[in-house]
Amino acid sequence: MNWDSTTLGFYGVGAAAVATSVATLRKRLDLSRAKHRSLTGHARIARRLARLLPFYEYGEERFFCSDGAPAETAARRRAGFERLSELYRARFSKTIKSTAEAAETLSDFQFTAAYRVPFQYSRFVNARLPSASFVQSSNGVMLTDLDGNRSYDLTGSYGVNLFGYDFYKETIESGAARVRALGPVLGSYHPVIVENAKALKEISGLDEVSFHMSGTEAVMQAVRLARYHTGRSHVVCFCGAYHGWWGDVQPGVGNPLPARETYTLTDMSESALRVLRTRRNIACVLVNPLQALHPNAGAPSDSALINSGRGAHFYKARYTEWLKKLRAVCTERKIVLIFDEVFVGFRLAKGGAQDYFGVKADLVTYGKTLGGGLPIGAVCGRGDLMKRFRADRPADICFARGTFNSHPYVMAAMNEFLHRLNTSEIDALYRGLDRVWDDRARMLNTRLASVNLPVRVANLSSIWTVCYTQPSRYNWMLQYYLRAEGLTLSWIGTGRLIFSLNYTEADFAAVVDRFVAAAKAMQQDGWWWRDPAATNKSIKRAVLREIIAHRFFSPNSLWKSDTAFMPPARSGGGA
Numbered sequence: 019m020n021w022d023s024t025t026l027g028f029y030g031v032g033a034a035a036v037a038t039s040v041a042t043l044r045k046r047l048d049l050s051r052a053k054h055r056s057l058t059g060h061a062r063i064a065r066r067l068a069r070l071l072p073f074y075e076y077g078e079e080r081f082f083c084s085d086g087a088p089a090e091t092a093a094r095r096r097a098g099f100e101r102l103s104e105l106y107r108a109r110f111s112k113t114i115k116s117t118a119e120a121a122e123t124l125s126d127f128q129f130t131a132a133y134r135v136p137f138q139y140s141r142f143v144n145a146r147l148p149s150a151s152f153v154q155s156s157n158g159v160m161l162t163d164l165d166g167n168r169s170y171d172l173t174g175s176y177g178v179n180l181f182g183y184d185f186y187k188e189t190i191e192s193g194a195a196r197v198r199a200l201g202p203v204l205g206s207y208h209p210v211i212v213e214n215a216k217a218l219k220e221i222s223g224l225d226e227v228s229f230h231m232s233g234t235e236a237v238m239q240a241v242r243l244a245r246y247h248t249g250r251s252h253v254v255c256f257c258g259a260y261h262g263w264w265g266d267v268q269p270g271v272g273n274p275l276p277a278r279e280t281y282t283l284t285d286m287s288e289s290a291l292r293v294l295r296t297r298r299n300i301a302c303v304l305v306n307p308l309q310a311l312h313p314n315a316g317a318p319s320d321s322a323l324i325n326s327g328r329g330a331h332f333y334k335a336r337y338t339e340w341l342k343k344l345r346a347v348c349t350e351r352k353i354v355l356i357f358d359e360v361f362v363g364f365r366l367a368k369g370g371a372q373d374y375f376g377v378k379a380d381l382v383t384y385g386k387t388l389g390g391g392l393p394i395g396a397v398c399g400r401g402d403l404m405k406r407f408r409a410d411r412p413a414d415i416c417f418a419r420g421t422f423n424s425h426p427y428v429m430a431a432m433n434e435f436l437h438r439l440n441t442s443e444i445d446a447l448y449r450g451l452d453r454v455w456d457d458r459a460r461m462l463n464t465r466l467a468s469v470n471l472p473v474r475v476a477n478l479s480s481i482w483t484v485c486y487t488q489p490s491r492y493n494w495m496l497q498y499y500l501r502a503e504g505l506t507l508s509w510i511g512t513g514r515l516i517f518s519l520n521y522t523e524a525d526f527a528a529v530v531d532r533f534v535a536a537a538k539a540m541q542q543d544g545w546w547w548r549d550p551a552a553t554n555k556s557i558k559r560a561v562l563r564e565i566i567a568h569r570f571f572s573p574n575s576l577w578k579s580d581t582a583f584m585p586p587a588r589s590g591g592g593a
């Protein structure tokens with residue numbers, strides 16, 4: 019080799035190295051561009067900041083005027099708050115007492131009580147408007163608590179309650195009767211499972227089915243299968259989407275470890291499609307169609323409601339177009355497209371989101387209502403993707419078990435559920451479903467607007483969220499006024515209302531009256547007083563300044579992250 023050819027060789031290697039670095043750099047840039055600009059879109063930063071966030075709270079004085087309201091307004095708020103507090107103690111006394119006692123040993127109660135409202139207000143609220151987490155019966159669309167109070171249920175039991183509690187009482191009872199002779203035998207199956215698999219095959223339009231014990235496990239299995247069959251490592255989730263509490267699909271706050279093999283990308287964006295087109299390590303894309311109501315935002319909990327920035331709107335055509343694009347890219351790149359229909363399956367349409375949006379997935383997960391009232395997760399998929407072993411490599415398997423999977427009682431309740439799905443009563447509920455719930459949302463919004471209340475609802479069929487039309491720090495108080503009017507919400511408050519489809523027009527009209535009465539009472543008590551200069555941004559900035567001051571300048575601040583973010587201690591009266 020002469021000097022010239024050696025030099026040329028060096029140049030060649032150098033050029034190849036530069037080209038590789040440029041390509042890698044470009045991919046990195048594409049990935050950064052495909053992240054949503056919010057903190058939710060930047061899971062690692064969010065987790066780091068969460069560890070730095072200090073606990074602080076407003077004293078009793080500041081509680082009523084943290085937005086700078088004048089003394090007269092603060093006094094009205096205080097009077098309204100005390101009135102509510104007395105009402106709660108009188109009306110819910112037994113239920114509150116039982117909840118407070120149980121909270122000593124039930125960690126879930128402690129957690130949910132601490133995170134019902136923004137943490138700056140939480141301890142004060144819990145002490146005076148304590149949560150009451152016990153109910154003794156359900157009937158129609160109503161719940162009865164331990165004190166005998168009846169209230170309209172807007173929790174939907176996390177989405178499980180699609181057809182009304184009485185429906186599920188029946189599916190559980192007749193299912194149990196059917197398998198009583200077998201009892202809890204596991205490992206072998208009761209024959210109802212065959213019918214279930216056949217029905218799910220038909221509903222999903224896919225070839226095979228596997229049963230699991232929760233939605234979280236169904237998602238775990240779908241992702242595991244996608245990794246096994248593609249030989250690729252990474253899962254793509256979209257910003258804000260919930261897929262259960264398994265680590266790989268919970269990249270942000272709440273998971274102590276980073277999800278290293280998860281890309282969290284911006285929903286409904288070309289930049290996300292670009293990443294899917296250019297990266298070779300992506301096994302699957304997970305879609306939770308519920309995000310169509312609020313793309314890129316997390317579950318709208320009142321604990322994050324420090325201003326009125328919560329927004330939501332459902333555009334079916336736009337989301338459909340997005341899903342079609344996603345489908346095309348996944349097909350082109352041999353990426354497994356998973357619809358996580360644990361929440362929306364059966365709720366949007368009998369055939370779920372695939373049917374509703376007219377887009378087919380490779381794997382679909384179901385859960386919640388499918389169990390006929392009992393715990394369930396299911397995966398339906400293409401035959402080639404559902405295989406857990408390879409005929410030519412016997413030791414190369416994709417393991418999936420679970421002691422309680424295919425439990426006879428669950429399978430039987432599911433069987434009842436699936437049979438009843440084909441009755442004329444249920445057919446009637448699905449007929450014109452969107453129109454019914456859109457009309458109802460419009461009716462409530464018209465009533466709210468007609469009396470100048472700064473509250474509106476947005477909906478994806480029977481899944482609703484409450485939004486606020488003028489800047490305020492106190493919107494979370496609405497959940498307490500709603501409860502006083504006999505409307506029960508889940509612990510995330512006004513962020514999510516879930517209706518069962520057995521709400522009649524009369525039931526719904528009663529909910530509207532109560533909702534408007536609650537919002538009116540809150541307005542009269544001065545909580546929506548507004549500094550004309552305040553904007554959602556200015557509120558956010560003010561809260562940020564408070565956080566910085568407490569983090570770095572408060573006497574208690576030790577500049578150590580291990581003292582940060584102490585959850586509010588439980589108060590004597592509250593749970």
Ligand SMILES: Cc1ncc(COP(=O)(O)O)c(C=O)c1O
Pocket residue numbers: 176232233234235237260261262263306358359360361362385386394
């Ligand atoms: C879309 C979605 N996937 C998965 C899950 C997890 O299901 P489970 O709570 O049954 O584990 C949920 C629960 O809310 C969900 O909404």
